[in-house]
Amino acid sequence: MSTVATSQIKLTPEHARPRASVRSRLQEALPKIVLAPSFAITVVFVYGFILWTIYLSFTNSKTFPSYAITGGRAYQRLWNWTFDTDPPSSWYTSITNMGIFGFLYIAICLALGLFLAILLDQKIRGEGVLRPIYLYPMALSFIVTGVAWKWFLDPGLGLEQTLHQWGWTSFHFDWIKNKDFVIYTVVIAGVWQASGFIMAMFLAGLRGIDGEIMKAAQIDGATTFQLYRRIVIPLLRPIFLSAFIVLAHLAIKSYDLVVALTSGGPGGSAWLPSNFMYEYTFKRNEMAVGSASAVIMLMTIVAIIVPYLYSELREKSR
Amino acid sequence: MSAVTTPARQASGGVNVKIVNRIVIYGLLALFALFYLMPLFVMLVTSFKTMDEIQNGNMLSLPKAPTFEPWLKAWGETCVGLTCAGIKGYFWNSIKMVVPAVLISTMLGALNGYVLTKWRFRGATLVFGLMLFACFIPFQSVLLPMATILGSLGRFGVTLQNTVGTSFGLGNSTVNLVFVHVVYGIGFTTLFFRNYYEAFPTELVKAAQVDGASFFQIFRRIMLPNSMPIFVVTVIYQFTNIWNDFLFASAYAGTGDAMPMTVALNNVVNTSTGVVEYNVNMAAAMIAALPTLLVYVLAGRYFVRGLMAGAVKG
Numbered sequence: 001m002s003t004v005a006t007s008q009i010k011l012t013p014e015h016a017r018p019r020a021s022v023r024s025r026l027q028e029a030l031p032k033i034v035l036a037p038s039f040a041i042t043v044v045f046v047y048g049f050i051l052w053t054i055y056l057s058f059t060n061s062k063t064f065p066s067y068a069i070t071g072g073r074a075y076q077r078l079w080n081w082t083f084d085t086d087p088p089s090s091w092y093t094s095i096t097n098m099g100i101f102g103f104l105y106i107a108i109c110l111a112l113g114l115f116l117a118i119l120l121d122q123k124i125r126g127e128g129v130l131r132p133i134y135l136y137p138m139a140l141s142f143i144v145t146g147v148a149w150k151w152f153l154d155p156g157l158g159l160e161q162t163l164h165q166w167g168w169t170s171f172h173f174d175w176i177k178n179k180d181f182v183i184y185t186v187v188i189a190g191v192w193q194a195s196g197f198i199m200a201m202f203l204a205g206l207r208g209i210d211g212e213i214m215k216a217a218q219i220d221g222a223t224t225f226q227l228y229r230r231i232v233i234p235l236l237r238p239i240f241l242s243a244f245i246v247l248a249h250l251a252i253k254s255y256d257l258v259v260a261l262t263s264g265g266p267g268g269s270a271w272l273p274s275n276f277m278y279e280y281t282f283k284r285n286e287m288a289v290g291s292a293s294a295v296i297m298l299m300t301i302v303a304i305i306v307p308y309l310y311s312e313l314r315e316k317s318r
Numbered sequence: 319m320s321a322v323t324t325p326a327r328q329a330s331g332g333v334n335v336k337i338v339n340r341i342v343i344y345g346l347l348a349l350f351a352l353f354y355l356m357p358l359f360v361m362l363v364t365s366f367k368t369m370d371e372i373q374n375g376n377m378l379s380l381p382k383a384p385t386f387e388p389w390l391k392a393w394g395e396t397c398v399g400l401t402c403a404g405i406k407g408y409f410w411n412s413i414k415m416v417v418p419a420v421l422i423s424t425m426l427g428a429l430n431g432y433v434l435t436k437w438r439f440r441g442a443t444l445v446f447g448l449m450l451f452a453c454f455i456p457f458q459s460v461l462l463p464m465a466t467i468l469g470s471l472g473r474f475g476v477t478l479q480n481t482v483g484t485s486f487g488l489g490n491s492t493v494n495l496v497f498v499h500v501v502y503g504i505g506f507t508t509l510f511f512r513n514y515y516e517a518f519p520t521e522l523v524k525a526a527q528v529d530g531a532s533f534f535q536i537f538r539r540i541m542l543p544n545s546m547p548i549f550v551v552t553v554i555y556q557f558t559n560i561w562n563d564f565l566f567a568s569a570y571a572g573t574g575d576a577m578p579m580t581v582a583l584n585n586v587v588n589t590s591t592g593v594v595e596y597n598v599n600m601a602a603a604m605i606a607a608l609p610t611l612l613v614y615v616l617a618g619r620y621f622v623r624g625l626m627a628g629a630v631k632g
Contacts, residue, residue: 030533031437038430038504039445045501046452049460056462065466116350119343132618133351136358139614139621140607141562143580147587147603148357151364151596152377158360162377196354200622253456256564260584274565277458282569287462294458305454313447 050298053291061287074292090268091293094276097183101254101272104187105194106247112191113198113243114236118228120199121206131203134196142193146260149189150176179269182262186254186270189261194250198243205239206232241308248304252297273297365389365601372596388597392605396598397589398582399573405602407575408582412561412609415492415578419499420556426500427507427552428545432537434508435515436523446512453505460502461569468494468570491576498570499560506559507552510627514548515541547620554617555624558610579606 060070081091088096116134120127137145152158155174163171175181209232217227255274262270264279271279273293281290364372365388366381375382394404434446475488487493518541526536567578577585583606587599614621 027533031433032439034429034533035433035445038426038508039449041501041504042449042452045464046455046460046505047448049463050455052463053459065462116347119347122343124343124347130347130351132614134354135618135622136611136614137354138625139558139610141564141580141610143562143564143584144603144607145357147583147599148361150587151600152357152360157372157596158377165376192354192357197625201626204626249454255458256580259564260587263588274456274458277461278565278569281462291462294456294461297456298459301454301456305451309447309451309454313443313450 053298054295057288057291057295059288061291063285063287065287074288077289078292078296090271090276090279093269094271094273094293097186097270098252098272100183101187101190102248102251104184105190105251106244108187108191109195109198109247110240110243112195114202114233116195116199117202117206118232120203131200134199136196137193138197140193142254142256143260145189145193146257146262149185149192150261153185153188176262177266179266182265182270186258186261186272190251190254190257193257194247198247201239201243201246202236205236209235245304245308249301252301361600361603364597365392365604367597369593369595369597388595388601389605391595392586392598392601396586396595396602398577398585399589405579405582405586405605408577408579409605411492411571411576411582412579415495415499416557416560419496419503419560420553422496423500423503423507423556424549424552426504427509427511428542428549429537430504430508431511431513431515432541434512435518436520436536436541437533446508449505449508451505452502453509457502457565461565464498465569468498491571491574494570495566495576495578498566499556499563502566503556503560507556510548510552510555510624511545513627514545518544550617550620551624551627554613554621555627557613558621558624561610 055067055069056065057074058069058072059066060068060073078091081089082095084092120130124130140148153173153176155161155172155177160171160173176185213231213235214227217231222230253274254272255278258264258270258272258275264270264275268275268279274297277290277293277297279290280286280293360377363379363381364377366384366386367375368381368383368385368387371382392404393406393409395402396404398405398408430449434442471494472489475485475490478488479485522540523536526540531539562580563578564580564584567581568584571577572581583602586602
């Protein structure tokens, strides 16, 4: 096709030139034209919408959006609720739960993931069978996970009942119905779902470590424990960081799990900020407050993700 | 890396120690395998039991008289809210939503990745950075504006319906969800393809350019034929994410006939009219989980790769 074009140019240079340049200019712009829709969509539906949400958070919107700025009343209310501990306000419950859930979920997933990866890395026969077993929960939706654990943790049907039947009648486990403990059941189900994936990340990291370093340390007489503490775990630092980012991100976005596992818990005691946002925006007709809570969630993510992405991208372009 | 036994231990005739070590390791691994399998196992056996057996029997025991009844009931008869026609309709809703959303977002991602790596321009990194960050936002921060826009598009669709005779899909919940999933999925698909094409030899593209191949010719003849692995990874990733989504589904199609599977399942389980049929609930949950589980079983390697690529960024 192009050879035809060049021969035409040779035959009629005076006509072909401007045409070729229009064509080549189009060719040149084509990549940007192809990328433009996606970029425009992102700018409008992500960044534009974020600005819109921020705007709404400074209005007096209730059931329907209102567009008269009325100041930071929504934030003022959230701030006041933060200290409303007796009885705890929904916001206080949500952020406290976020703290408990976020910390335990991330810490346990990291610890368990690393532990399992190290165990699996000991030349295990049947690794090919075990790995997929640890990892499959990640393929399930939070809703399915929630339904399964709801059943498993139900005092009348699940674990408690089973142990009673086996003769351990004093066993008592009703966290899922207990407003002070329900958030810990969310941790259990969350860890169950994500820890296998964290294990896979660590395992990939372990497999990437140079065997020579290990051998040298062994020859120097390091014990297994020392070897892992002093050499392997420090080498896994980048994986810790990635895993932390993934988990923090999952934790802040967790919404479905709370809904499916606890339906919000007794009196909303299992709420996370994501549930708070949904309830206030769509069910309690407090759109401004809902938006303000969404902005706070976003800011939390920004504080974690932006420095990370920035360093990642800068490293790449270097 | 290998199992590590210290010279000291080996010297002190540590064969026994070694065996004990292995037993402990295998024991722990088996214990954790049980932990991960338990909920699925319970779900599965419960879905094959009669209600009688559930109420009087043990959660962990195998069904004495396995029955397929709960599955049939979940598929065709159980109540989702007030409609009692099973979850089959919602299963198809999910399919109708997932297939176009996955295809469109994957194709866009492939083109974007191609442009961002082989046709670099000034500001490409910034463009990519902005798209990449979009992957990480909590969707709560766009939920409400999107609801407002979808609402007005729906009203516009009604107007069109009355004047032109067709709404062009505006206001249709499934179309809305496809749109939403494409919009918030292209960040990830672009990331996947960009990282994959980054490693693709640019000389090949340059050579083709010299030979006069056009932008799309290069994409079709050179990039696409070499993109099979990343297509599989991206399709699986998007499929799993979109199928499993609950937030968008409940916000934009939380009621009515277009409800996707996840929302329907949640409604089935939380319907509090009459006796709660646990076996039917569990069968419904299994049906909701099957497509993604199946993908995982058939293409687990690619599934993990997608998760990793989504996790380990730029």
